[in-house]
Amino acid sequence: MNAVVTDWTQVVDAHGETERVPVLLDLVEREEAPEAWEELWDRLCLHGETVSPASFAALPRLADLAPATAQALELAGAIARGTLQHPDGEVLLAGRPEVLSRLRDLADQRLRSRPAEYDRVFGDLLALAGQHHWSAALENFDDDFYTVACPHCGAEVTIAIGDYGFYSAIRDWDRGDVERRELLPAQVEELPDPGRWMHATAVRDRQRRIAEGIRYLFGRAECPTCASVFSVADAYTSANLPPALETA
Numbered sequence: 001m002n003a004v005v006t007d008w009t010q011v012v013d014a015h016g017e018t019e020r021v022p023v024l025l026d027l028v029e030r031e032e033a034p035e036a037w038e039e040l041w042d043r044l045c046l047h048g049e050t051v052s053p054a055s056f057a058a059l060p061r062l063a064d065l066a067p068a069t070a071q072a073l074e075l076a077g078a079i080a081r082g083t084l085q086h087p088d089g090e091v092l093l094a095g096r097p098e099v100l101s102r103l104r105d106l107a108d109q110r111l112r113s114r115p116a117e118y119d120r121v122f123g124d125l126l127a128l129a130g131q132h133h134w135s136a137a138l139e140n141f142d143d144d145f146y147t148v149a150c151p152h153c154g155a156e157v158t159i160a161i162g163d164y165g166f167y168s169a170i171r172d173w174d175r176g177d178v179e180r181r182e183l184l185p186a187q188v189e190e191l192p193d194p195g196r197w198m199h200a201t202a203v204r205d206r207q208r209r210i211a212e213g214i215r216y217l218f219g220r221a222e223c224p225t226c227a228s229v230f231s232v233a234d235a236y237t238s239a240n241l242p243p244a245l246e247t248a
């Protein structure tokens with residue numbers, strides 16, 4: 001049961017409307033119209049990323065449905081991932097701590113079952129935990145590249161983590177990644193948060209590629225230009241702070 005009764009006439013969906021979302025939620029709850037899920041996605045997470053006030057208002061209902069319905073957890077995770085796409089997203093999401101905690105537990109349970117879509121659910125869990133830029137940044141460490149600025153000399157440094165190698169380099173338009181330096185992965189015991197729990201979760205679920213990738217992402221890189229050594233995660237975070245935080 002929801003402690004707060006939502007006044008649906010006050011929250012608009014992605015199409016600027018207020019009537020359809022509560023109707024659709026009732027339909028999927030009674031399992032009367034499976035096609036209603038498609039319209040819910042369209043109204044609550046348009047194109048898989050555009051959220052609206054109705055998206056956040058729907059989270060308690062989705063959390064109620066999630067234990068029995070994989071679709072509900074997936075949609076709730078997508079809404080959490082879309083948080084930064086909406087100017088009030090972080091405030092709207094943070095206003096529902098109890099719902100978030102239930103959804104996080106459900107996503108974590110889902111990960112323990114090591115589903116085929118592990119990478120996506122892992123990203124959902126990060127978003128539900130408020131780690132929005134890591135949720136957006138993390139792919140699957142198959143061939144991930146991150147562009148950061150060296151904190152000492154400002155040079156643009158490319159970080160590769162995956163099948164192409166584990167290195168920092170200067171990306172040259174003609175010659176590819178040149179002046180490569182091997183990355184220095186973090187020791188497990190020195191991993192900072194959120195890298196520590198991300199790594200522990202991946203290890204628990206025997207996701208070796210993700211666990212190793214996290215050690216590199218939260219490790220250190222050498223700048224090919226000035227030879228200083230810096231934290232990859234810190235450099236990536238300062239390059240990708242949400243606009244609101246940059247000016248704070």
Ligand SMILES: [Zn+2]
Nearest residue numbers: 150153223226
């Ligand atoms: Zn440098």
